[in-house]
Amino acid sequence: MNDKPINNKAWFFVLPVLIIVLFSALLPLMTVVNYSVQDTIGQNSFFWNGAAWFRELLDPTTDLGDRFSGALQRNLIFSFIILIIEVPLGIGVSLCMPRSGWKVGPTLVVMALPLLIPWNVVGTIWQTFCRLDIGLFGATLVNLGFPYNYIADAGSAWFTIILVDVWHWTSLVALLCFAGLNAIPNAYYQAARIDGASRASIFFNIELPKLRRVLVIAILLRFMDSFMIYTEPFVVSGGGPGNATTFISVDLVKIALGEFDLGRAAALSLVYNIIILAVCWLFFTVTTHLEQREFRAS
Amino acid sequence: MSRITLDGIAHAYRGSAQRPEDYALKPLHHVWEQGMSYALLGPSGCGKTTLLNIISGLIIPSEGRLLFDDKDVTRLPTEKRNIAQVFQFPVIYDTMTVAENLAFPLKNRHMPKAQVEARVKEIADILDLTPDLNRRARGLTADAKQKISLGRGLVRADVSAVLFDEPLTVIDPGLKWELRSKLKAVHRALDMLMIYVTHDQVEALTFADKVVVMKDGSVLQVGTPLDLFERPEHTFVGYFIGSPGMNLLPTAVTGNRARIGNREIQLETTYPSFTDRTAQLGVRPDHAILAQPGQGLPVQVQRVDDLGRVRLARVMLGDHPLVATVPDDMSVPTGEAGLLFQPGRVHVYVDDRRVEGVAA
Numbered sequence: 001m002n003d004k005p006i007n008n009k010a011w012f013f014v015l016p017v018l019i020i021v022l023f024s025a026l027l028p029l030m031t032v033v034n035y036s037v038q039d040t041i042g043q044n045s046f047f048w049n050g051a052a053w054f055r056e057l058l059d060p061t062t063d064l065g066d067r068f069s070g071a072l073q074r075n076l077i078f079s080f081i082i083l084i085i086e087v088p089l090g091i092g093v094s095l096c097m098p099r100s101g102w103k104v105g106p107t108l109v110v111m112a113l114p115l116l117i118p119w120n121v122v123g124t125i126w127q128t129f130c131r132l133d134i135g136l137f138g139a140t141l142v143n144l145g146f147p148y149n150y151i152a153d154a155g156s157a158w159f160t161i162i163l164v165d166v167w168h169w170t171s172l173v174a175l176l177c178f179a180g181l182n183a184i185p186n187a188y189y190q191a192a193r194i195d196g197a198s199r200a201s202i203f204f205n206i207e208l209p210k211l212r213r214v215l216v217i218a219i220l221l222r223f224m225d226s227f228m229i230y231t232e233p234f235v236v237s238g239g240g241p242g243n244a245t246t247f248i249s250v251d252l253v254k255i256a257l258g259e260f261d262l263g264r265a266a267a268l269s270l271v272y273n274i275i276i277l278a279v280c281w282l283f284f285t286v287t288t289h290l291e292q293r294e295f296r297a298s
Numbered sequence: 299m300s301r302i303t304l305d306g307i308a309h310a311y312r313g314s315a316q317r318p319e320d321y322a323l324k325p326l327h328h329v330w331e332q333g334m335s336y337a338l339l340g341p342s343g344c345g346k347t348t349l350l351n352i353i354s355g356l357i358i359p360s361e362g363r364l365l366f367d368d369k370d371v372t373r374l375p376t377e378k379r380n381i382a383q384v385f386q387f388p389v390i391y392d393t394m395t396v397a398e399n400l401a402f403p404l405k406n407r408h409m410p411k412a413q414v415e416a417r418v419k420e421i422a423d424i425l426d427l428t429p430d431l432n433r434r435a436r437g438l439t440a441d442a443k444q445k446i447s448l449g450r451g452l453v454r455a456d457v458s459a460v461l462f463d464e465p466l467t468v469i470d471p472g473l474k475w476e477l478r479s480k481l482k483a484v485h486r487a488l489d490m491l492m493i494y495v496t497h498d499q500v501e502a503l504t505f506a507d508k509v510v511v512m513k514d515g516s517v518l519q520v521g522t523p524l525d526l527f528e529r530p531e532h533t534f535v536g537y538f539i540g541s542p543g544m545n546l547l548p549t550a551v552t553g554n555r556a557r558i559g560n561r562e563i564q565l566e567t568t569y570p571s572f573t574d575r576t577a578q579l580g581v582r583p584d585h586a587i588l589a590q591p592g593q594g595l596p597v598q599v600q601r602v603d604d605l606g607r608v609r610l611a612r613v614m615l616g617d618h619p620l621v622a623t624v625p626d627d628m629s630v631p632t633g634e635a636g637l638l639f640q641p642g643r644v645h646v647y648v649d650d651r652r653v654e655g656v657a658a
Contacts, residue, residue: 190356191389193376195450196406205402209392 035266053267064255064264071248072275078158078247079226082165086222087215089166090173095207097178108178111171119168123235126164130236150237154244157237161245164232169225173218180214181207216287220280227276248272300367300458302330302353302491307362309348314360322348324515325361330459335485335492337506339499341538345515346495350461353493354383366458383461384451387468388443390435397422397431400449407454421449424484440468448477452484459491466501478505499539511535527582533650536580542610545586545620547579551646554655559616561595566642567655578647583610583621585643588628593636597622602630613637 039049059065097107114122130138130150141148150160184206192202230249233239239246239254246254252272256265308325318324323345330336338346351357352364355376364372371379382403391399400418409417422428425445430438435446444465451460462481466474482505485492496502502509503523511518511526511534518532519525530536536544550557554568556579588599588611597613602624609624611631622637624630646653 185387185389187385187387187389190351190376190383191385191447191450193356194354194381194383195403196377197402198406201406205391205393 032266032269035262036270037263039263049263053263054271057264057267057271064268067243067246067251068248068268068271070243071246071251074245075227075229075247078162078165078229079223081162082169082226083219083222085162085166086170086173087219090170090218091177091208091211091215093170093174094177094181095203097174099182108175111175111178114168114171115175117168119231120235122164122168123232126160126167126232127236130160152241154241157241157245160236161229161233164236165226165229168232169222173222176214176218177211180211184210212291216284220283223283224276224280227279300491301332302459303363303365304328304330304353305363305365307349307352307359307364309345309352309357309359309361321515323352323359326517328510328517328520330491330493332491333489334507335482335505336494337502337509338493338495338512339497339502339509339538340512341497344512346497346512347463348515349512350383350463350493350495353459354381354461355379356383380454380456380458381461382451382454382457382459384447384463384465386464388440388447390438390443390446392434392436394435395432396427396435396438396446399435399446400427400431400453403450403454417453417455421453424452424480425449441470441473444468445477448481452488455488457490459493462492462494464495464497466496474501481505499541503539509539511538513538529652530580530645531652533578533580533647536582536645536647540582540584542583542621544580544582545622546647547581547615547618547620549577549579549646551577556644556646558595563595563639563644565644565646565655567657569646569653569655572648572653575648578650580645580647580652581639581643583623585640586620586622587638587640588613588622588624588631589636589638590628591634591636594638595636597635597637599631599633599635611635 036053037049037051038046039052040046056062056064057068060069093111097111098104117125129135132138132142132149132151138148138150147153148156148159150156188206188210189202192206197205228249229247230253233245233247234250234253237245239250243251248268249272252265252268255261255268304326306325306327307323308321309323310320311322312320326349338349340346348357352359355371355374355378358373362372363370366379391402394402397418400421401414404414404417418431419428422431425448427442427445427449430442435443438446448462448465451462466477469477478501481492481494484490494502494505496505503526506523508520508522509526510520511532513534519530519535521529521531526535526539530539530544533544533546536546547558551565551569552571554565555562556565558579588597595615597615597620600612600614600619603610603612609630611622611624613620613622613635615637620637646655
């Protein structure tokens with residue numbers, strides 16, 4: 001039945017990639033797995049600890065568990081807020097962008113600028129921008145009488161970090177939507193004019209449905225990235241005041257490098273990783289499944 | 299419902315036109331009569347779609363005035379004009395069912411619900427969409443989607459005109475014929491002005507009361523299918539309509555005699571002499587009949603194509619290739635043969651325009 005020639009030489013071409021992935025991802029990940037099930041008393045001597053770190057991590061009555069559940073909640077709230085802001089804002093911005101003519105190039109460059117700035121530079125820019133004494137933004141707010149203080153006030157700190165993230169990443173959503181909007185054939189707009197559709201009707205019946213796939217990708221990317229947020233809170237607020245802006249990644253670095261608690265840090269990393277994978281998988285599966293079901297139903 | 303008048307309408311895509319070549323559509327006067335069906339026929343890039351989009355308002359012409367009855371609508375935006383247009387590729391609203399798609403143009407114009415439903419039902423019946431009315435439009439085939447687009451074009455009863463821009467391109471051939479007959483039936487039933495853009499002559503000739511033949515931004519001839527066939531006003535019309543197209547021969551005409559190479563033939567009518575301009579004789583293959591050697595003009599038969607209903611001979615008259623009909627009672631000719639033109643079916647063209655002769 002199968003008379004195709006079998007030739008396994010192709011594996012040699014895949015091999016270099018496998019080796020690189022082995023060293024760049026699999027081996028480091030395995031050392032983390034290794035740490036997560038062991039304890040150490042220093043001098044490079046490790047002993048087996050089973051699932052104890054994981055039990056501690058997932059039990060909110062312990063100190064570690066308490067820190068973890070607090071940070072996880074903050075992470076989820078943060079991701080939720082920035083998605084609520086960035087997705088509609090990004091769509092809005094993309095609708096305002098010019099679709100043709102000489103303005104397209106400059107607009108795209110300006111839109112892409114925030115995306116090209118490294119995280120810690122973004123953090124530093126905003127840290128300075130928001131300072132109460134010399135920062136344009138911070139000093140202005142204070143002089144206008146707002147109770148703004150991102151170092152001492154948790155609300156101000158959250159406001160600042162969300163603002164930083166919106167400034168840094170709304171462009172990504174906007175650029176993805178811009179590409180999606182540009183892919184809509186002109187005939188759709190012409191037909192809508194002939195049919196006498198209002199602007200809102202064009203948006204909800206033509207543009208939004210055509211942006212669906214792009215938005216799935218934008219939401220996935222923004223969720224993953226915002227859930228892993230580290231540099232901005234670290235540079236801007238240092239996780240404070242108190243632990244108001246201590247996200248999982250910030251706490252993880254504290255445990256791993258500050259307290260040098262390898263076992264707990266390893267367990268936390270793995271759980272962190274699994275949460276991100278699980279949420280993304282769930283989101284992607286549900287959206288593609290919904291789409292298929294709708295397709296079959298019609 | 300109204301009459302649409304083009305008063306010197308012209309369009310150049312890049313601002314104002316300096317030279318004739320700058321025009322996508324050259325200045326044009328024409329009146330589209332209410333209740334008629336027109337086909338705009340011509341090769342790609344001849345300005346058909348531009349003309350259509352000017353009528354619907356998707357393009358504002360750079361020159362001239364557009365009148366619906368006596369109202370100047372030249373600068374009126376599309377949504378304010380009472381016009382429907384169907385595009386080459388299906389446009390459907392993904393989020394809606396088939397019925398909602400059909401109702402959309404009516405809803406946007408705030409028609410009462412009961413009336414909308416009745417109208418949607420009527421159009422769905424005509425286009426065989428009734429069983430699909432409650433399905434989501436996005437999962438349907440290209441054929442069905444284009445039927446929805448056609449339906450949205452036809453659903454408004456009060457439009458001044460329905461414009462079709464090559465609407466059957468994506469439809470498969472079997473269904474094409476059926477849909478075209480449906481459109482014709484709709485036209486008869488609803489008494490609308492319909493303008494139908496196509497580059498397919500069969501489509502144009504079977505659909506329309508009048509065909510408008512265009513080339514390079516100008517209208518060459520407006521006429522019934524029979525006019526275009528029997529009296530093409532321009533050599534391009536002769537060549538473009540009919541398959542194969544009209545034979546054209548360089549000639550010199552004096553009075554009622556036309557000289558072809560070193561032979562002369564007698565014409566039915568008399569012409570003034572046009573010595574300084576290029577004159578051509580035009581004869582349709584249907585009216586150029588092959589005969590026994592010695593009769594008429596001497597030709598060399600190259601090949602005979604049997605099309606079933608008719609046999610066409612490719613012949614050479616001197617250096618000029620011609621197509622002629624082989625009479626039913628003639629055996630397949632080879633080599634030398636004669637060629638006879640049916641009297642009264644030979645047209646004289648000067649600078650590509652037909653010249654009417656004077657009866658002798």
